[in-house]
Amino acid sequence: MDTYQLTVNGQQRSVTVDPGTPLLWVLREELKMTGTKYGCGVAACGACTVHVAGVATRSCIVPVSLIGDRPIVTIEAIGDDRVGKAVQDAWVAHDVVQCGYCQSGQIMSAVALLKDNSKPSDHNIEESMGGNLCRCGTYPRIREAIKAAAQQLK
Amino acid sequence: MSAATTSANDLRLSRRTFLRASATAAGGLWVSLYLDFPLAAQEPGAGAQQPKTYPPDAFVDIRPDGKIVIQVNRLEFGQGVQTALPMILADELDADWSQVVAELAPAADVYKDPLFGMQMVGGSGSIAHSYQQYRELGAKTRAMLVAAAAAGWNVAPSECRTESSVVHGPGGRSARYADLGSAAAKLPVPATVQLKNPSQFRLVGKRVRRLDSRSKCDGSLKFGLDLDLPGMRTAVVAHPPVFGARVRGFDATAARSVDGVREIFEIPLAKGTGVAIVADKFWPAKQARDRLTIDWDLGGVERADTAQLRAQYKQLARSPGMRSIARGNATAIDRVAAANRIVAEYEFPFLAHTPMEPLNTTVRFDGDRAEVWAGSQFQTVDQSAIAEVLGLKPEQVTFHTEMAGGGFGRRATPDSHVQREAAAIAKRLTGTPIRLVWTREDDVQGGYYRPMHLHRVEIGIGANGMPASWRHVIVGQSLLADTPFAAFMIKDGVDATATEGVADTHYDIPNFHVFAHHPKVNVPVLWWRSVGHTHTAFVMETLIDELAARAKADPIAYRRRLLSPKAKKLHSVLRLLNEKSAWRRQLPRGHAAGIACHESFGTGVACAVDVSIENKRPRIHRATVAVDCGLAVNPLSVESQFEAGLAFGVSQLVAKGAITFRDGRVEQRNFDTYAPPYMIDAPMAVDVHIVPSAEAPSGCGEPPVPVISPAVANALARLTGKRYRTLPLVTL
Numbered sequence: 001m002d003t004y005q006l007t008v009n010g011q012q013r014s015v016t017v018d019p020g021t022p023l024l025w026v027l028r029e030e031l032k033m034t035g036t037k038y039g040c041g042v043a044a045c046g047a048c049t050v051h052v053a054g055v056a057t058r059s060c061i062v063p064v065s066l067i068g069d070r071p072i073v074t075i076e077a078i079g080d081d082r083v084g085k086a087v088q089d090a091w092v093a094h095d096v097v098q099c100g101y102c103q104s105g106q107i108m109s110a111v112a113l114l115k116d117n118s119k120p121s122d123h124n125i126e127e128s129m130g131g132n133l134c135r136c137g138t139y140p141r142i143r144e145a146i147k148a149a150a151q152q153l154k
Numbered sequence: 155m156s157a158a159t160t161s162a163n164d165l166r167l168s169r170r171t172f173l174r175a176s177a178t179a180a181g182g183l184w185v186s187l188y189l190d191f192p193l194a195a196q197e198p199g200a201g202a203q204q205p206k207t208y209p210p211d212a213f214v215d216i217r218p219d220g221k222i223v224i225q226v227n228r229l230e231f232g233q234g235v236q237t238a239l240p241m242i243l244a245d246e247l248d249a250d251w252s253q254v255v256a257e258l259a260p261a262a263d264v265y266k267d268p269l270f271g272m273q274m275v276g277g278s279g280s281i282a283h284s285y286q287q288y289r290e291l292g293a294k295t296r297a298m299l300v301a302a303a304a305a306g307w308n309v310a311p312s313e314c315r316t317e318s319s320v321v322h323g324p325g326g327r328s329a330r331y332a333d334l335g336s337a338a339a340k341l342p343v344p345a346t347v348q349l350k351n352p353s354q355f356r357l358v359g360k361r362v363r364r365l366d367s368r369s370k371c372d373g374s375l376k377f378g379l380d381l382d383l384p385g386m387r388t389a390v391v392a393h394p395p396v397f398g399a400r401v402r403g404f405d406a407t408a409a410r411s412v413d414g415v416r417e418i419f420e421i422p423l424a425k426g427t428g429v430a431i432v433a434d435k436f437w438p439a440k441q442a443r444d445r446l447t448i449d450w451d452l453g454g455v456e457r458a459d460t461a462q463l464r465a466q467y468k469q470l471a472r473s474p475g476m477r478s479i480a481r482g483n484a485t486a487i488d489r490v491a492a493a494n495r496i497v498a499e500y501e502f503p504f505l506a507h508t509p510m511e512p513l514n515t516t517v518r519f520d521g522d523r524a525e526v527w528a529g530s531q532f533q534t535v536d537q538s539a540i541a542e543v544l545g546l547k548p549e550q551v552t553f554h555t556e557m558a559g560g561g562f563g564r565r566a567t568p569d570s571h572v573q574r575e576a577a578a579i580a581k582r583l584t585g586t587p588i589r590l591v592w593t594r595e596d597d598v599q600g601g602y603y604r605p606m607h608l609h610r611v612e613i614g615i616g617a618n619g620m621p622a623s624w625r626h627v628i629v630g631q632s633l634l635a636d637t638p639f640a641a642f643m644i645k646d647g648v649d650a651t652a653t654e655g656v657a658d659t660h661y662d663i664p665n666f667h668v669f670a671h672h673p674k675v676n677v678p679v680l681w682w683r684s685v686g687h688t689h690t691a692f693v694m695e696t697l698i699d700e701l702a703a704r705a706k707a708d709p710i711a712y713r714r715r716l717l718s719p720k721a722k723k724l725h726s727v728l729r730l731l732n733e734k735s736a737w738r739r740q741l742p743r744g745h746a747a748g749i750a751c752h753e754s755f756g757t758g759v760a761c762a763v764d765v766s767i768e769n770k771r772p773r774i775h776r777a778t779v780a781v782d783c784g785l786a787v788n789p790l791s792v793e794s795q796f797e798a799g800l801a802f803g804v805s806q807l808v809a810k811g812a813i814t815f816r817d818g819r820v821e822q823r824n825f826d827t828y829a830p831p832y833m834i835d836a837p838m839a840v841d842v843h844i845v846p847s848a849e850a851p852s853g854c855g856e857p858p859v860p861v862i863s864p865a866v867a868n869a870l871a872r873l874t875g876k877r878y879r880t881l882p883l884v885t886l
Contacts, residue, residue: 018413020441028436029437031372034379035373041824042824045825076372076373077370088371088372097371099231099558099560100232101559102421102510113155125833126833126834129833133830134798134833135509135562136510136560136801137799137802138797140840141794141797
């Protein structure tokens with residue numbers, strides 16, 4: 001067990017865990033932030049996506065020991081960000097969610113995309129969102145909502 | 155979830171007090187009604203006209219703060235009933251929609267499906283079966299509030315009208331529902347009530363956004379897996395590598411060395427035995443499981459093997475089997491010249507449901523009672539199973555329905571195998587809440603798949619280009635054998651869930667013969683969203699398309715010629731599809747259109763897709779869908795189910811869309827080897843068109859699934875000249 005100082009959503013948090021513990025489980029079980037989801041544990045579904053130093057990251061395969069001082073942003077705080085808020089609002093306006101379990105990860109990936117590219121094409125959207133599974137299949141509305149958020153942010 | 159806990163406490167209170175409508179402690183009106191529908195009387199085995207007594211559970215709670223809390227008698231797992239059922243009730247109640255709060259009801263008799271007689275989600279019946287029920291609940295509650303206001307004003311109820319949670323009386327008087335609750339609670343529940351004329355609906359039929367949207371976009375909604383109870387421990391189970399194998403012995407030395415591991419012990423499984431690991435948290439539990447060394451006894455356990463099953467099924471398909479349908483002349487086909495015959499064999503693999511939220515259940519056993527938290531499609535069955543494992547009566551098990559991250563049938567298991575595992579573990583750790591988690595690997599490898607199927611079809615084509623005779627053999631495990639549903643769904647040995655979509659086809663084929671074989675295989679199987687229609691629609695709709703192509707006919711026109719005039723919904727959706735898919739005639743080079751239609755769960759669906767081939771995979775540029783589901787209670791939700799449900803249906807086509815066996819072991823492990831559709835595999839855009847209808851609502855959860863795979867295969871056939879009869883589509 002080791003102790004790590006993490007910056008999560010702008011706050012300093014201290015956790016004592018096994019160094020190999022993935023960031024996902026630190027967030028969910030040590031910090032009780034359950035908005036970030038477990039879907040596969042092998043970075044194949046994107047439900048666990050968070051931002052680490054602004055980069056969309058699959059938290060299920062990143063050991064906490066590798067985070068260092070890079071700031072982490074999760075779904076719980078993404079609405080404090082202008083782009084994050086626009087994406088969440090677009091998601092609600094387009095009634096995107098069904099079961100909703102994958103949507104934290106979808107939104108985190110979409111925010112990272114829009115921060116990088118303010119006018120994404122269908123191709124850009126497919127590239128950035130390509131690893132986020134939605135078993136309900138809400139993909140058409142995810143596309144629409146990303147385009148609507150981009151429009152809103154212009 | 156705190157809301158669920160509150161309602162369960164209220165439930166116990168209400169059972170003691172046994173009131174029909176009562177003033178709650180907070181002073182609001184709490185209406186509990188149960189309506190005995192004619193449908194309920196048809197429940198098999200329930201005894202036709204037996205009078206029933208129901209506990210006076212709450213459906214509607216009108217709170218003094220103006221909030222109207224409506225209990226939803228179903229699991230919400232994406233399909234939208236948590237919004238649609240409250241809409242139905244709130245409409246008749248004339249409630250202020252902005253003040254409506256929906257809660258998922260715990261397990262209780264009063265929340266049973268009026269048609270199925272158990273609390274469940276399945277058969278696309280949530281709206282279809284509870285539409286009338288929720289309307290009457292709303293109307294009766296409204297009548298009580300109006301009666302209370304009218305009595306207070308000394309006027310006749312007929313002089314009052316209601317709008318947005320307010321009763322308006324003569325002389326400009328008005329009273330808020332929130333303030334009428336206590337007085338209304340003292341009045342009798344009316345036996346009969348006038349329902350609205352549909353033209354008076356304010357919510358039903360309107361595009362209403364989901365109530366759970368915001369909380370699913372900001373991470374605040376708690377799913378079953380997000381539960382955090384004081385003292386809770388997490389458990390995982392090491393399952394046998396072959397279904398039904400047993401633990402001979404195990405070495406837990408390394409596993410016990412993981413920090414946070416509490417207990418490791420053997421437990422019984424639905425088939426065979428396994429080893430449970432209980433830890434403080436999930437990660438140590440999983441780490442410990444990876445370090446366990448288990449000696450499995452595989453003796454006497456059949457080892458399924460996909461290649462062998464395929465050979466066996468092919469053999470079976472050449473013998474008649476059990477008769478499902480026999481219409482017209484059985485041997486007419488044998489007299490048709492080879493040139494006018496199609497002989498086709500289709501293969502379908504096992505499919506896992508893989509809902510995004512891994513399976514889980516939390517149980518706390520307190521000796522003389524237990525509490526359970528689960529996203530369950532089968533509350534009644536799961537509650538009983540847990541009670542049985544714990545040596546309790548079902549009513550001693552408080553069962554909270556948790557929001558679930560998808561299900562598609564996977565959370566409706568007749569043997570409650572996940573819940574039994576959780577209960578077996580909780581039983582050993584009395585007083586400790588045990589959250590059992592099935593990892594994704596457990597889910598992919600753990601069975602309960604859509605069964606592997608093989609179809610063999612021989613068609614004799616008549617002089618008019620229409621099928622004159624049709625002999626169809628379906629081979630696949632029975633879903634219902636050895637379940638409580640067998641009695642009324644298996645007739646003469648034929649499981650109706652294997653032949654639905656073929657046996658009841660609306661295509662008018664004079665000589666039509668369907669047979670089935672249900673081999674016993676050591677692989678647990680389960681309904682997968684749209685059940686038999688997953689494979690039967692593919693077979694029917696690709697063959698009809700092939701016939702239309704041979705007849706050089708337009709695929710929509712050909713279908714309409716062949717469909718019985720009685721297939722009103724299919725005719726109406728094909729007519730609408732034809733109108734809305736004019737794009738079919740102006741496609742870019744390298745694109746082709748594919749058509750399919752199918753009726754399932756009472757809903758007619760027709761679909762046209764625009765497909766090209768990119769990187770050797772089908773690229774679905776567009777899908778146009780026409781739907782006849784009777785009255786669309788929430789058209790926004792219907793559109794959503796169809797847009798996304800098509801993508802779910804694509805699961806059958808994707809290259810890694812198969813569960814296969816070698817020597818009894820599942821060859822896939824996680825989403826890296828069993829991959830459902832990603833964004834690139836799904837239709838890029840979907841437009842949904844709903845046939846206007848005043849008929850009773852029919853289901854929309856499952857009907858989107860069957861049409862997409864055949865529509866895409868039909869488009870591919872146009873592009874490549876090949877007919878696709880083996881799924882998934884590994885090569886084009």
